Amino acid sequence: MDSTLKGTLHRRGLRMTPQRQLVLDAVRELGHATPEQVCSRVQATAPAVNITTVYRTLDLLEELGVVRHAHLGHGAPTYSEHQHRHVHLVCHHCGRVDEAPTELLSDVASRTLADLGFHLDATHVALSGTCVDCAHDDEDSADGAPEQDDTAPQEGAEGDR
Incomplete structure (x- = not known):
C-alpha cells in the first residue's frame, strides 16, 4: 500500500481501504483514464466496486493532491497522478x-x-x-x-x- 497516502488519510481520520488502493493503482497503471476506464480496471480485480465508489475515491484522491484531472474534450474528465x-x-x-x-x-x-x-x-x-x-x-x-x-x-x- 502507498504509505504516504495511508498517512494522509489517517491524519484526516480516514483509512486506507482496498477500494481506494485499487483506484489509485488503476490510475497509475492507465496513465490517463476516465472514471469509467478506472472502474473497468478495478472491477477486473474487485467486481463489487461500482462507479459511484470510483467517482468518490477519485474526488478524495484529488482533494488530497494525489491525482488530478483534465478535460480533454466534451466527455468525462481524465485522471492521472499528480506528478504527471x-x-x-x-x-x-x-x-x-x-x-x-x-x-x-x-x-x-x-x-x-x-x-x-x-x-x-x-x-x-x-x-x-x-x-x-x-x-x-x-x-x-x-x-x-x-x-x-x-x-x-x-x-x-x-x-x-
Whole structure:
C-alpha cells in the first residue's frame, strides 16, 4: 500500500481501504483514464466496486493532491497522478491527444503573472486545435480542390457595369 497516502488519510481520520488502493493503482497503471476506464480496471480485480465508489475515491484522491484531472474534450474528465505534469494537445478533427512539456506555456504563465497577477497552473492543461496529420490532410484536400478560373468575369466586377 502507498504509505504516504495511508498517512494522509489517517491524519484526516480516514483509512486506507482496498477500494481506494485499487483506484489509485488503476490510475497509475492507465496513465490517463476516465472514471469509467478506472472502474473497468478495478472491477477486473474487485467486481463489487461500482462507479459511484470510483467517482468518490477519485474526488478524495484529488482533494488530497494525489491525482488530478483534465478535460480533454466534451466527455468525462481524465485522471492521472499528480506528478504527471504536461500540457495536452487535443485535435478537434480526429481526437488525437499528444503531450507537450509544461514549459511550452512558460511565456503565457509569465505574462499572466506580470499583467494580471494571476498564477497559472499549466501542469495539466488541455489545448484544442488541429494535429499535424489532420492539418496535412486539410492541405492535401485543398490542393486537390478544383481551382477557380481567375480569368472568368466575376459577378459585380467592373466589366459588368
